[in-house]
Amino acid sequence: MTIETYEKAFLALGGATLTAVLLVLLYTSVGIDIHLPTRVAEVDPATVRTTPPFDQPGVRQTGPRQYEAVMLGQAWTFLPQEIRVPVGAEVTFTATSPDVIHGFFIAGTRVNMMLIPGQVSRQTYTFRRRGEYALICHEYCGLGHQGMIGRVIVE
Ligand code: CUA
Numbered sequence: 001m002t003i004e005t006y007e008k009a010f011l012a013l014g015g016a017t018l019t020a021v022l023l024v025l026l027y028t029s030v031g032i033d034i035h036l037p038t039r040v041a042e043v044d045p046a047t048v049r050t051t052p053p054f055d056q057p058g059v060r061q062t063g064p065r066q067y068e069a070v071m072l073g074q075a076w077t078f079l080p081q082e083i084r085v086p087v088g089a090e091v092t093f094t095a096t097s098p099d100v101i102h103g104f105f106i107a108g109t110r111v112n113m114m115l116i117p118g119q120v121s122r123q124t125y126t127f128r129r130r131g132e133y134a135l136i137c138h139e140y141c142g143l144g145h146q147g148m149i150g151r152v153i154v155e
Contacts, residue, residue: 040122043096043118043119045097048072053094054070054072054096056070057072057079057080058070058080059084065088066091068094069083069085069092069093069095071083072096073095074099075099075141075144075148076143076145078150081151083151083152084155085153085155087155088127089127089154090124090125091126091127092124093111093121093124093125095115095121095122096116096120097115097117099117100141101114101115101116102139103138103139105137105138106133106135106136106152108131108133109127112138129154130155131154132152133151133152133153134149135150135151135152136149
């Protein structure tokens with residue numbers, strides 16, 4: 001084989017890979033509707049602590065098996081630091097940050113958000129298994145980042 005043949009083969013391989021990746025992206029975003037969690041509302045980070053619903057962080061029941069967990073991620077703790085829901089509960093997490101960017105990841109689930117000052121993040125998850133789930137900040141947010149851990153207790 002000549003050098004030109006190799007070059008053409010590599011170009012074809014590159015083109016095919018690119019096309020395949022774009023098709024997968026198109027399929028996941030349009031076909032099965034997978035998106036990054038986007039902001040659902042805006043809130044002034046300077047006054048968020050006195051703005052409903054963030055003036056009263058915590059869990060409230062919104063339906064027979066539905067709950068809303070309003071939470072703040074702040075340097076370097078979650079408010080509230082622990083929430084309790086019954087097994088089978090469908091929990092909608094509504095959260096934001098009053099200071100810097102934090103992460104909001106519940107280990108063992110697909111709840112994975114970024115808390116961005118000024119933006120409200122929201123994600124819903126049904127807890128089908130009993131147990132204690134760690135709520136972890138997975139965005140580096142300063143000196144106390146590694147200690148920014150909360151708990152979700154499903155009982
Ligand atoms: Cu908050 Cu890292």
